[in-house]
Amino acid sequence: MDSPVGFIGEPADGLLRKLRVRDQISREEEAVIRGVIAEVRVVKAGQIIVPAEMPVSISTLLCDGLVCRYKDLGSGRRQIMDIHVAGDFVDLHAFLLGKLEHNVAAITDCRLAIVPHKALRAITETHPHLARFLWFVTLVDAAVLREQILSIGRRNALQRIAHLLCELEARLQVVGLAEGGRYRLPLTQSDVADATGLTSVHVNRTLRTLRDRGLATFRSGEVTIHDQPGLRQVAEFDPGYLYIGRRPI
Amino acid sequence: MDSPVGFIGEPADGLLRKLRVRDQISREEEAVIRGVIAEVRVVKAGQIIVPAEMPVSISTLLCDGLVCRYKDLGSGRRQIMDIHVAGDFVDLHAFLLGKLEHNVAAITDCRLAIVPHKALRAITETHPHLARFLWFVTLVDAAVLREQILSIGRRNALQRIAHLLCELEARLQVVGLAEGGRYRLPLTQSDVADATGLTSVHVNRTLRTLRDRGLATFRSGEVTIHDQPGLRQVAEFDPGYLYIGRRPI
DNA sequence: CGCTCCTTTGACAGTAATCAACAATTGTGG
DNA sequence: CCACAATTGTTGATTACTGTCAAAGGAGCG
Numbered sequence: 001m002d003s004p005v006g007f008i009g010e011p012a013d014g015l016l017r018k019l020r021v022r023d024q025i026s027r028e029e030e031a032v033i034r035g036v037i038a039e040v041r042v043v044k045a046g047q048i049i050v051p052a053e054m055p056v057s058i059s060t061l062l063c064d065g066l067v068c069r070y071k072d073l074g075s076g077r078r079q080i081m082d083i084h085v086a087g088d089f090v091d092l093h094a095f096l097l098g099k100l101e102h103n104v105a106a107i108t109d110c111r112l113a114i115v116p117h118k119a120l121r122a123i124t125e126t127h128p129h130l131a132r133f134l135w136f137v138t139l140v141d142a143a144v145l146r147e148q149i150l151s152i153g154r155r156n157a158l159q160r161i162a163h164l165l166c167e168l169e170a171r172l173q174v175v176g177l178a179e180g181g182r183y184r185l186p187l188t189q190s191d192v193a194d195a196t197g198l199t200s201v202h203v204n205r206t207l208r209t210l211r212d213r214g215l216a217t218f219r220s221g222e223v224t225i226h227d228q229p230g231l232r233q234v235a236e237f238d239p240g241y242l243y244i245g246r247r248p249i
Numbered sequence: 250m251d252s253p254v255g256f257i258g259e260p261a262d263g264l265l266r267k268l269r270v271r272d273q274i275s276r277e278e279e280a281v282i283r284g285v286i287a288e289v290r291v292v293k294a295g296q297i298i299v300p301a302e303m304p305v306s307i308s309t310l311l312c313d314g315l316v317c318r319y320k321d322l323g324s325g326r327r328q329i330m331d332i333h334v335a336g337d338f339v340d341l342h343a344f345l346l347g348k349l350e351h352n353v354a355a356i357t358d359c360r361l362a363i364v365p366h367k368a369l370r371a372i373t374e375t376h377p378h379l380a381r382f383l384w385f386v387t388l389v390d391a392a393v394l395r396e397q398i399l400s401i402g403r404r405n406a407l408q409r410i411a412h413l414l415c416e417l418e419a420r421l422q423v424v425g426l427a428e429g430g431r432y433r434l435p436l437t438q439s440d441v442a443d444a445t446g447l448t449s450v451h452v453n454r455t456l457r458t459l460r461d462r463g464l465a466t467f468r469s470g471e472v473t474i475h476d477q478p479g480l481r482q483v484a485e486f487d488p489g490y491l492y493i494g495r496r497p498i
Numbered sequence: 499c500g501c502t503c504c505t506t507t508g509a510c511a512g513t514a515a516t517c518a519a520c521a522a523t524t525g526t527g528g
Numbered sequence: 529c530c531a532c533a534a535t536t537g538t539t540g541a542t543t544a545c546t547g548t549c550a551a552a553g554g555a556g557c558g
Contacts, residue, residue, distance in 0.1 A: 145394035153446030197402030
């Protein structure tokens with residue numbers, strides 16, 4: 001079984017870390033955030049956390065593990081839209097949408113913090129700054145989706161995979177889960193294919209090319225970036241779209 | 250020059266229409282929305298409305314015309330992430346992000362309503378329901394982006410273009426700009442290529458196939474859907490991701 | 499009326515998909 | 529703890545979808 005991708009800490013630690021690289025969070029706000037967590041659950045790898053089209057009244061904060069959002073199409077085609085790491089809300093969009101049009105599934109065993117929509121709604125009524133913050137993280141989600149569109153639409157296989165590895169490194173770094181160009185990524189090549197709009201066979205060949213060129217290695221659930229500048233150049237990766245950096249929200 | 254794609258009315262009419270298919274808007278809220286519009290501007294086709302990376306302190310509501318968000322990559326590659334129609338905020342995401350990582354450009358001549366971020370911020374402080382509504386429309390933007398990822402990642406050229414035509418019909422219908430399977434769409438085939446991750450040559454061939462199969466015609470800036478069920482089936486189009494339909498927000 | 503942009507078409511190239519088989523790894527149960 | 533099953537990874541041969549290059553015909557504009 002995969003060891004959890006994440007740190008063991010208070011459920012909201014990852015989220016707070018993610019927020020604090022963007023703006024200040026007061027002690028009182030921190031308490032509010034910690035307070036909205038109704039419960040912590042554990043799910044097994046492969047389990048569906050939020051099925052498409054099911055009305056939901058809670059949102060889920062990922063404490064550790066890896067989660068993806070995906071849609072299925074006819075004849076076995078599957079597309080992963082986004083991969084979530086510790087500190088991400090995996091279904092905050094459902095707070096106002098009421099349901100999701102895609103599935104959310106655990107890639108690895110995960111620890112999840114449950115936040116009732118009622119509590120989120122209360123935040124929008126009484127804590128506008130926190131509400132904007134929550135809105136903000138959904139906007140960063142959208143920015144990641146736009147970059148994903150660019151990737152799949154206009155980058156070739158090598159660039160797409162390189163880009164994915166660069167993005168995950170940057171996002172994992174924010175929550176302290178990547179250092180020295182190494183991080184755990186317990187995806188199968190088939191998962192990578194679904195995330196990049198390729199086939200697993202082609203992913204396999206492309207990963208070999210990345211290795212042969214001395215750019216990065218992805219093997220047994222672990223990524224090692226050998227040459228970050230080189231990899232970023234190949235991918236045309238610019239982390240600006242992650243909106244990391246302080247700015248009043 | 251293209252005639253404007255839209256209706257002539259009060260600047261906020263399109264937005265209100267879009268909101269009211271989702272939830273109730275009180276008279277007082279309607280007044281607030283109309284009140285935040287500081288000014289109405291007109292831009293010419295092709296003009297960049299919001300350049301990437303430029304700090305912004307206003308957001309832009311599209312009254313009529315067609316707008317796109319896009320990013321450029323090396324060697325002339327361009328990807329359109331989203332096309333906006335009357336009633337859409339074209340850069341509401343910048344309210345909290347502070348800037349955008351992509352460009353926003355007018356495809357046709359446009360009428361734009363300008364909303365200062367200060368006014369939006371005030372709404373988050375004093376009108377939580379409206380604030381959630383604004384948040385909601387950015388979440389629908391994200392849902393459209395996810396569907397776009399699915400399209401480009403897993404649908405072939407015919408399906409992608411069919412899907413684009415289905416989506417735009419559904420979105421234009423909300424604001425009353427498509428009826429009887431016909432609507433104005435003053436895009437070049439090159440624009441369609443950039444929106445679907447294809448080349449203009451291939452778009453041209455694929456449009457011919459759509460025509461030959463009696464599904465839809467796209468010619469001189471106008472779309473005619475001859476066989477909606479057929480087109481939707483080809484595209485595997487399901488409008489659920491547009492979250493049209495009433496639900497308290 | 500000449501120019502520019504857009505559309506259309508053909509020939510050819512190339513990236514990635516498909517099909518198929520086998521190796522390696524991980525998991526399971528006796 | 530070993531043997532078998534299942535999943536995942538690897539590689540080769542072939543196909544096909546889409547891209548690239550090139551050129552000509554239309555349409556709109558000044």
